[in-house]
Amino acid sequence: MTLVPSHPAVETATRRPEVHRYTGSSGSPRRGDRPRRVKKFGHERRRVALLLLAPSVIHLVWWIGIPVVATFALAFTDYDILAGTVTFNGLDNFQEIFSDPTWNSSIWHTVVFTFFTVPVAMAIAVVLALLLNVKMRGSAWYRTAVFMPHVTATVAIALVWMWMFEPRLGVVNTMLGWVGIDGPVWLADPDWALTAVIVVSIWKGIGIKMLIYLAALQAMPDDVYEAARIDGASQVRQFFSITLPLLKPATFFVLVVSIIDSFQAFDQLYVLTPDGGPGNSTTVMTYEIYRTAFKEFNMGAACAQSVVLFAFLLVLMLISRRLTGKEDDVR
DSSP, X not given: OOOOOOOHHHHHHHSOOOOOOOBOTTSSBOGGGSOOOOOOTTHHHHHHHHHHHHHHHHHHIIIIIHHHHHHHHHTTEEXXXXXXXXXXXXXXXXXXXXXXXXXXXXXXXXXHHHHHHHHHXXXXXXXXXXXXXXXXXXXXXXXXXXXXXXXXXXXXXXXXXXXXXXXXXXXXXXHHHHTTOOOOOGGGOXXXXXXXXXXXXXXXXXHHHHHHHHHHHHTSOHHHHHHHHHTTOOHHHHIIIIIHHHTHHHHHHHHHHHHHXXXXXXXXXXHHSGGGSGGGTTOOHHHHHHHHXXXXXXXXXXXXXXXXXXXXXXXXXXXXXXXXXXXXXOX
């Protein structure tokens, strides 16, 4: 039997392809030739974001988170700050504060202060925002003048108003005398001291509210008003049918911030009417907390008062959210 030599082209076509593997000295594939794991897109960005957020998170936890938790814990204890001893006493602190007539009157004064300060300032701010939204010469100066009290130190404002409320030489009683009204001794009269503080707080809080409403007005679409004018809607109808509904998100934000600010009012009250005013007529919850904690050194009761203040704010936030619309309406 004769063996016929195969042609080189046939051998090439029928030969199995060889698998070339680059091996190292040990015969295993080299590490550099293995497929690399592809990192997910944004992994480095998330790492950088966490590093940038870390200082703020640490500051938030250290100065807000831990004190809040400590306040709720100490509200159920008898904490002697001088001796450094802590004794659990259950609900004794809450029974003590609600049996105190000064604390109960401070709750009423805070409610009255908030009831008159927030809606009046919001109404004036809406009117000023509508007026300052019109294009006119010097509008930037008028906006700055209205906003200036918000960035001015509250103590300086209180001192100026203290001089204005002076019964004999003050500007307020002098202007009332021009129309034949004998002005009261504002800050020394238990019937008028809280009213004077409310007036100062309204004047100081108008600026920031006006700025928020003005920004909301300038973001409203012009085509909606143009369509309303074509349909024959008057300015009053446009305000109630278009402007007010579109101002609902801004109104919700202003209402929440204003309520919180009113319940935390302290510095103007402390300067205008020291020691809670004549006959505790201007004692609000924040001042009573300050007096209980740092004058009477009753930290347990002060923490209980802070918990009650937090509960009031939480309930008011839920009520304001229900009044101004659902969550989907304010986004």
